[in-house]
Amino acid sequence: MSGLFITFEGPEGAGKTSIIQKLAREMAEEGFPVLLTREPGGIKIAEQIRGVILDCDNTEMDARTEALLYAAARRQHLVERVLPAMKENKIVLCDRFIDSSLAYQGHARGIGVEEVLSINEFATEKQMPSLTIYFDIEPEEGLKRIAANNKREINRLDQEEMDFHHRVKEGYDQVIKKYRERFLMIDASKDFDSVYAQVKGELTGYLKKQGY
Numbered sequence: 001m002s003g004l005f006i007t008f009e010g011p012e013g014a015g016k017t018s019i020i021q022k023l024a025r026e027m028a029e030e031g032f033p034v035l036l037t038r039e040p041g042g043i044k045i046a047e048q049i050r051g052v053i054l055d056c057d058n059t060e061m062d063a064r065t066e067a068l069l070y071a072a073a074r075r076q077h078l079v080e081r082v083l084p085a086m087k088e089n090k091i092v093l094c095d096r097f098i099d100s101s102l103a104y105q106g107h108a109r110g111i112g113v114e115e116v117l118s119i120n121e122f123a124t125e126k127q128m129p130s131l132t133i134y135f136d137i138e139p140e141e142g143l144k145r146i147a148a149n150n151k152r153e154i155n156r157l158d159q160e161e162m163d164f165h166h167r168v169k170e171g172y173d174q175v176i177k178k179y180r181e182r183f184l185m186i187d188a189s190k191d192f193d194s195v196y197a198q199v200k201g202e203l204t205g206y207l208k209k210q211g212y
Contacts, residue, residue, distance in 0.1 A: 004131070007094045019192075023093065037093070043077055046080075056159060067109070075123040078124055107171025136188055
C-alpha cells in the first residue's frame with residue numbers, strides 16, 4: 001500500500017483549517033498513519049516564504065511574483081515533507097495545494113489558469129493529489145466569518161476587495177470542472193458539526209475503498 005495525498009481547498013473563511021485539525025487528531029487516535037501539513041508552509045523554508053506572501057505590508061507585490069513564491073514554497077514542501085511521508089505509506093492531509101494557485105493567481109489575479117498551471121507543473125513535476133475536498137461557501141459568508149473570528153490570522157488576501165473573492169470562487173469553479181474526478185464537494189455554509197460529519201463520513205468511505 002502506498003501513501004495518499006489528500007488536499008483541502010476553499011475560499012477564505014470556509015472553515016477548512018478547523019475541520020482538518022480535528023480530523024487529523026481523530027484519525028490519529030483511530031490508528032490511521034496521518035500527517036497534517038499546510039501550504040504555503042509546513043516546513044522551515046516554506047514558512048519563511050509564507051511570511052513574505054501573506055504579510056499585510058507587502059501590498060506592492062506583483063501578481064507573477066506572488067505566483068512564483070507560492071510555487072517555490074510548494075516545491076520545497078513537496079520534496080521535503082509530502083513525498084517522504086507518502087513513501088512511508090502515510091495519509092498526508094494538506095491545507096491547500098496547487099488548486100489554490102490556479103484559482104487565486106491564475107483566475108483572480110488574471111495571470112491565466114494555464115499559465116499558473118505550467119509554473120506549478122514545473123515546480124511539482126506534475127504531482128497531483130489523490131483526492132481534493134472542496135469547502136464550498138459564498139465569499140460574503142466566508143468573509144463574515146473571518147470578521148467574527150478574532151483568533152484567526154488576518155492575511156494580505158483577506159484585505160482584498162469583494163470582487164477579488166468572487167473571482168477566486170469563479171476560479172475554483174473552473175478548476176473543479178477541469179479536475180472533476182478528484183474533487184469531493186462539501187457544503188461549508190452549514191454549522192461546524194454538520195460540515196465535520198460530512199467530511200469525516202466521505203473521507204472514511206474513500207479510505208475504505210483505498211484499503212485503509
